[in-house]
Amino acid sequence: xxxxxxxxxxxxxxxxxxxxxxxxxxxxxxxxxxxxxxxxxxxxxxxxxxxxx
Amino acid sequence: xxxxxxxxxxxxxxxxxxxxxxxxxxxxxxxxxxxxxxxxxxxxxxxxxxxxxxxxxxxxxxxxxxxxxxxxxxxxxxxxxxxxxxxxxxxxxxxxxxxxxxxxxxxxxxxxxxxxxxxxxxxxxxxxxxxxxxxxxxxxxxxxxxxxxxxxxxx
Numbered sequence: 001x002x003x004x005x006x007x008x009x010x011x012x013x014x015x016x017x018x019x020x021x022x023x024x025x026x027x028x029x030x031x032x033x034x035x036x037x038x039x040x041x042x043x044x045x046x047x048x049x050x051x052x053x
Numbered sequence: 054x055x056x057x058x059x060x061x062x063x064x065x066x067x068x069x070x071x072x073x074x075x076x077x078x079x080x081x082x083x084x085x086x087x088x089x090x091x092x093x094x095x096x097x098x099x100x101x102x103x104x105x106x107x108x109x110x111x112x113x114x115x116x117x118x119x120x121x122x123x124x125x126x127x128x129x130x131x132x133x134x135x136x137x138x139x140x141x142x143x144x145x146x147x148x149x150x151x152x153x154x155x156x157x158x159x160x161x162x163x164x165x166x167x168x169x170x171x172x173x174x175x176x177x178x179x180x181x182x183x184x185x186x187x188x189x190x191x192x193x194x195x196x197x198x199x200x201x202x203x204x205x206x207x208x
């Protein structure tokens with residue numbers, strides 16, 4: 001059991017991209033929900049960056 | 054962009070794709086103009102730190118369109134001001150190459166990774182099943198694969 005727990009703790013892996021922010025588009029189905037890559041489980045997400053000043 | 058997502062679903066069968074627009078908090082016009090013409094999720098990168106842009110670095114520049122796989126990892130990107138046929142075809146090619154990838158840890162094939170996959174895999178190991186469910190890629194099916202699935206679920 002100890003070995004199992006050690007392996008469990010030491011073998012965590014993380015997504016490259018992870019954020020969870022409020023959807024501000026009132027026309028969106030997810031309006032005011034926190035969305036991000038992990039929110040859309042088992043979906044390919046595409047992220048479009050707007051203009052930066 | 055909203056139409057493009059519908060096009061991907063209706064014309065190409067890419068049901069499981071979502072486009073998220075990322076603006077920045079000091080551009081209210083982006084919010085107003087975007088919301089009037091789109092039903093896609095819109096999140097705001099906090100200005101001036103822009104942490105999401107930083108997370109996507111070296112991508113995430115203005116007008117970068119970044120494609121991320123089922124596990125939240127980078128697949129490809131393209132930069133465009135307007136979405137024409139060249140850009141659409143590029144994105145469709147990327148999706149065609151990656152859309153049907155097996156969801157890692159999905160033992161029962163229902164496209165979700167959850168406790169049912171853990172139970173099924175444990176049963177397979179205990180019953181010395183000949184099925185090979187090598188989640189961690191070490192060439193064999195054992196307790197390490199169970200741990201890998203648990204990690205996928207927890208993350």
